[in-house]
Amino acid sequence: MTVIVAVVLATTVFNSCVSCVTCGNCVPGKNSDRNSGDRNSSYSTTSQNPPNNNNSTPPPTNSNITASKNTPSAEFTENCIIDELNWFDDVKKCGRDLKFFYDKLGVQPYVVFRKYDSSLLSDGDKQDFCEKWYDEHFNNEDTLLVMYFAEENSEEEIGYMCACAGRNAAAITDTLDELVLDGIDKYWELASTDDMITSAFKYASNKITIR
Secondary structure, eight states: OEEEEEEEOOSSOSSSOTTHHHHSSSOTTEEOOOOBTTBOOEEOOOOOOOOOSOOOOOOOOOOOEEEOOOOOSSOOOSOOEEESSOOOSOHHHHHHHTHHHHHHHSOEEEEEEEOOOTTOOSHHHHHHHHHHHHHHHOSSSOEEEEEEEOOSSTTTSOOEEEEEEEHHHHHHOTTHHHHHHHHHHHHTTSSOHHHHHHHHHHHHHHTEEEO
16 A cells, blocks of 8 residues: 655646745645545646756755654665666666665665657546556555656656655655655755655655654
8 A cells, every 4th residue: 555646847837836946935835635535636846957967965954743663574775766767877886875764764766767759638637547557566664656757858847756656665754755745855956866856765764763
């Protein structure tokens, strides 16, 4: 059983203005209910361009959530990034670099950047695909799956991203998915996709204090 949330990364936005990141009128990651069994969704938007290659480091984020660490059923795997768009510099290194998230929270991070799929016609289709992909590829409830869906013109249009958390991962805090997606919204402008993903997971991790 999984919990799914979603972030819209698009040049046209969902229920918010085009300059959502800078205008202050739209707050990323807030809940917008989508009834799908026992799952729920949240949406946020950005009008930024896809990351390219350069190095950058995010500032530290203060913790504000206290939670218990999950006891995972499997060891960490560094093979946790699938990049169909060739946007990452080094998927293996980036996967290894996400181990801090597993070590602190007991949650396996997993990231999939998918090429354009014309069969997925709506955001709901993409969310359902992410949820089904989780169930088909993981036999545990200890994983947080982040999935990006590219648009047909993937170099010019920013696609749709959602996160799907296993039951145990979601039990740490019901906002774990949202925190990672908020981090992606926050660091989308970083020049490296590797840095953007690592920074997003650091952002979420740093928001949580393990008791």
